[in-house]
Amino acid sequence: MEQTEIINSNSLSDDLGNELALQHLLKLAIELSSERCTEKLLENILQSAMELTGCDGGTIYSVLDQKYLEFSTLINRPLNLHLGGTSSKDINYAPISIFNEYNQPNNKALVAISAATRECICIDDVYACSQYDLTAAREMDKKTGYHTQSVLTIPLENHEDELNGVLQLINPKINGEVIPFSAHQISMLKSMGALAAVALTNRQLIDNMEELFQSLTRLIAKAIDEKSPYTGGHCRRVPILTMMIADAVHNYDEGPLKDFKMSDADKHELSVAGWLHDCGKIAIPESVMDKSTKLECVFDRIELLIHKVEIVKRDLEIKFLKALFEAQKQEDLLKQETLTTEYNNEISYIESELAFLQKTNLGGEFMHESSKQRVNAFAEKYELMVNGIKAPILTENEIYNLNIDKGTLTKEERSIINKHMDITIAMLEALPFPKHLKRVPEFAGGHHEKMDGTGYPKGLTKEQMSVPARMMAIADIFEALSAADRPYKEGKPLSECLFIMAKMTQQSHLDPDLFTIFIKSGVYMLYAKQYMKPEQIDEIDITSLPGFTNI
Structure with missing residues (x-):
């Protein structure tokens, strides 16, 4: 009887131990599956x-x-x-x-x-x-x-x-x-x-899969970097600035966005979108993406224009010397003097216009109508003879490019550049993003949209865009304005960057609530000290920004 009780006691002890072990295993299984x-x-x-x-x-x-x-x-x-x-x-x-x-x-x-x-x-x-x-x-x-x-x-x-x-x-x-x-x-x-x-x-x-995906996003930025060092820097800096803005908004406790918060997972999703926001540029031809001057194609045609001007000057010199020789034969001193003055004036005018065209070729913020007329007048006035065939000093295509209103791209080239957003969205929407990255296409695809619906590619309004997508629009513009590695422009001073963005905010292009946080939190200065040249960081009077009373 006593032996039976001992056996039953041991059996009970083993059963309790097994039950406890099973409970631990189940508890651990749940923790392991969720951690x-x-x-x-x-x-x-x-x-x-x-x-x-x-x-x-x-x-x-x-x-x-x-x-x-x-x-x-x-x-x-x-x-x-x-x-x-x-x-x-x-x-x-x-x-x-x-x-x-x-x-x-x-x-x-x-x-x-x-x-x-x-x-x-x-x-x-x-x-x-x-x-x-x-x-x-x-x-x-x-x-x-x-x-x-x-x-x-x-x-x-x-x-x-x-x-x-x-x-x-x-x-x-x-x-x-x-x-x-x-x-x-x-x-x-x-x-x-x-x-x-x-x-x-x-x-x-x-x-490992997450690390692989992160590496692939950076690899795309590197591929664009190798293809174009100008946009490659942009692809690296925009996600950094976007996350600076995201942290500032998350920590801001005033205004309409005081309750907006981002978890670590949300920030990770936005960071991925930042790295991929311009991935469509990988399909844009370098001849368009890196066009640093108005006449650049495979090479900068301003060099060809310089040679054509030299031919025109040669022809004028030959014509002048022939006429001068005849005047000397006739011992007509007045005519010799007139011919010499006219020739020198003509050469001086051509050299002046060439200098103007070289400056025009660099592009700028705006080209006045008078400057366009000056290009057309020069084109109409001169032609050159090559192998007995007359040719205009400026072709129709060269005139068209030199008369570009803003920057260095024609309307057609600008359309090609803008197409990178359609390509970006198509590429991202084709990817089977997991649940925690589902919003990457929306975040990345909205940085060229404007709050009034006049942006591209979808013409979205503020109400149709998420807050993170609107953040990236601010980051993209500020980086573009301040970047010193663009082929067609110098990086703007910090004060001018903020002035332009304040005007864009007034015109309903940027989110005013986010721009307020961008200014008041000092994100712009934090970024500037790390990524702008020292000479770009000038004195800033925030009260002088357009619409400051609304900030």
Whole structure:
């Protein structure tokens, strides 16, 4: 009868232990499936294992390049130690080599042997064990005053037999007494280790995919950079400025946007959109994207114009010398003097007009109608003879390009440039973005839209755009105005950048609430000090900005 009671008691104890273990496994399974931080994930594994076995402490290691074990979290309750993981306290121990210089298991560290052999190692008494070199554990006990007795080391392997961690536990206790690890505990911990290894693998796969995607977004910016160093700088700076604005808006506690907040996930999504906001430029011809002067195509045709002017001057010189020779034969001094004066005046006029055309070729903010008339008059006045064929000094195409109103692009070329937004949106909408990046196309596709609906490519109004998309519009414009690496213009002074943007805000092109935060938070100055030339950062009187009373 007594024997039966003992058996029933043991059975009940085992049942309770199994139930507790199952509860821990289920709890851990839920935590592992939802935890996004690898460090926290590793710490959860360690703490669950300690709770299941009643251990004093333990350490969990992550794996570096399948060669080293790096301390992730270390806990020792009697010593009140919690290092690494979520503790905010660093573990100042160097990673442990899994193998020695002969590519054999590093027998000076128990965790290295377990990692190298992929075997579970259980030691009942550290001070009685002679199978392994446990000098390091004993030396650590001397330093801390702690007594390590029972040790269990379990390698964490995934379904592909790859090592992705090592778990080490010390001194399990019952009623305050240290006991050896039981076969039942080891079995439960191995099951927990297998579950943890799967979760770690999934987390690492997700992290690797995220890292790969981040690298691809930067690779696109680099590809555009290699194609065009001018727009490449823009592709790198816009996401940086966008995130500066996002942080400022998130922290701003006044005005209509005081309740607008962005989580880390929201900011990550916006950052990805920032890196991809101009990806469509990869399909734009360099001849258009890098057109630094009005006459540039494969080469800058201003050089050709200079040569054509020289031919005209040569022809005028020949004509003048012939006429002068005849006047000299007739000994007509008055005619000689008149011919010389007319010739010198003509050459002076041609050189003056060439200088004007060279300046016009560089482009600018605006070209007056009188300047266009001057280009047309020069074109009509001169022609040159090449191989007996008359040709105009300026072709129709050259006249058309020189008379560009603003910048260096014709209407047709501007249309090609603007098409980069259609290409960007088409590229991004074709990508199967995961749920946490679903808004990337909308964020990236709106930076050329205007609040009054006159922008492109979709003509969206303020109400149709998200706040992050409106942020990127401000970042894109400020970067474009201040950039000193454009082929067709110098970077504008800071005061002029803000003045132009204030006017654009008045004209309902930019979001006034966001521009207010942009100014009042000082984001513009933070960016300027990092990315603008010192000579661009001039004195700024915020009160002089158009519409300041509304800011």
